[in-house]
Amino acid sequence: MNKKSEKLAIDNHKNQFSKDLDILDIDSLYIKYLGKKGIINSLFSKIKNLSNELKKDIAKDLNNFKSTVESEIKNKKASSGNAPKEHFDLTYPVKATSVGNLHPITIVTRELYQFFHYYGFSVQGGPEIEDDFHNFEMLGVPKDHPARELQDTLYIMEPEVLLRTQTSSIESRVLKNTQPPIRFVTGGKAFRNETGSKSNGAIFHQFQGVCIDENITMANLKWIFSKSLKFILGEDTKIRFRAKYYPEVEPGLSPDIECTFCKGDGCEICKYRGWIEIAGGGMIHPNTLEKANIDSDKYSGFAFGWGLDRIAMQRFKIRDIRLLINGNLIYK
Ligand SMILES: [Zn+2]
Structure with a gap:
């Protein structure tokens, strides 16, 4: 092998490369010329067989050819819009795509917070594991009170530590530490020892509100019930009020809405x-106010609680309450 023939071989490849540059795509060019078994590597591997005086010249020529190939491929990439980006790293973790939607309970809770915030209510929270005092005693339900049988309690440590049966326990905590005017709402889970059915569950969600100030009456409560129910379920929602007994209020009332599934005709959802x-709601019992060191002669207030599960079911046409906490997507 002499210098002339070796030089010629490189020139041939150079000519072929300028033709290939127009014909082949970037990957094929790279593999053919710069790949592990590509032309340039194979030419370099032949250098070791040359005489020392030829090695230097041919190596220089080959290096020039290699640089040309590299820069031409890079130019071709840039002009085709595939220019390598700076710090391009194939091993970099991909950005997670967000999937799914907010839970129906979360949606109605946030909308209610929004509504009540507009009317000057703050948002409060409290523990799901409660003590007997905040869950019952403070709310006018002493240990021997029959109303306890309405709320079949799940105990962590009987008789003092329990899973809260109602979010009114948060009301106990806030009233104990605050003086009127008081306006707050709260939302969260409540727990009762119930057998699961289409319309009842052991875990359910309540939304609770309290307003205590001078001259607060049932009229204020009825107004806020009507306004907020229509805000969540639509202006054409039909509402009726019934007198109802709740141990922590006096008098008590319960707003019903016309069933959105059957439009009042009757179906299994509305029994x-x-x-x-x-x-449900009513005027806070003066005894509860006094227990919280609030002057019941000067102040009055209302408290109310919503069943968020039922609101979400009516709003989103969910026919079975268990779907709200069941992870099985094929469960019907
Ligand atoms: Zn119905």
Whole structure:
């Protein structure tokens, strides 16, 4: 092998490369010329067989050819819009795509917070594991009170530590530490020892509100019930009020809405009544105010609680309450 023939071989490849540059795509060019078994590597591997005086010249020529090939491929990439980006790293973790939607309970809770925030209510929270005092005693339900049987309690340590049966326990905590005017709402899970059915579950969600100030009456409560129910379920929602007993209020009332599934005709969701009991409330008992060191002669207030699960079911046409906390997507 002499210098002339070796030089010629490189020139041939150079000519071929300028033709290939127009014909082949970038990957094929790279593999053919710069790949492990590509032309340039194979030419370099032949250098070791040359005489010392030829080695230097041919190596220089080959290096020039290699640089040309590299820069031409880079130019071709840049002009085709595939220019390598700076710090391009194939091993870099991909950005996670967000999937799914907010839970129906979260949606209605946030909308209610928004509504009540507009009317000057703050948002409060409290523990799901409660003590007997905040869950019952403070709310006018002493240990021997029959109302306890309405709320079949799940105990962590009987008789003092329990899973809260109602979010009114948060009301106990806030009233104890605050003086009027008081306006707040709260939302969260409550727990009762219930057998699961289409309309009842052991875990359910409540939304609670309290307003204590001078001259607060049932009229204020009825107004806020009507306004907020229509805000969540639509202006054409039909509402009726019934007197109802709740141990922590006096007097108590319950707003029902016309069942959105059957429009009042009666179906299994509304237990063929045409109406759904969706919330309850009333005037806070003066004894509860006094226990919280609030002057019941000067101040009055209302408290109310919503069943968020039922609101979400009516709003999103969910026919079974268990779907709200069940992870099985094929469960019907
Ligand atoms: Zn119905």
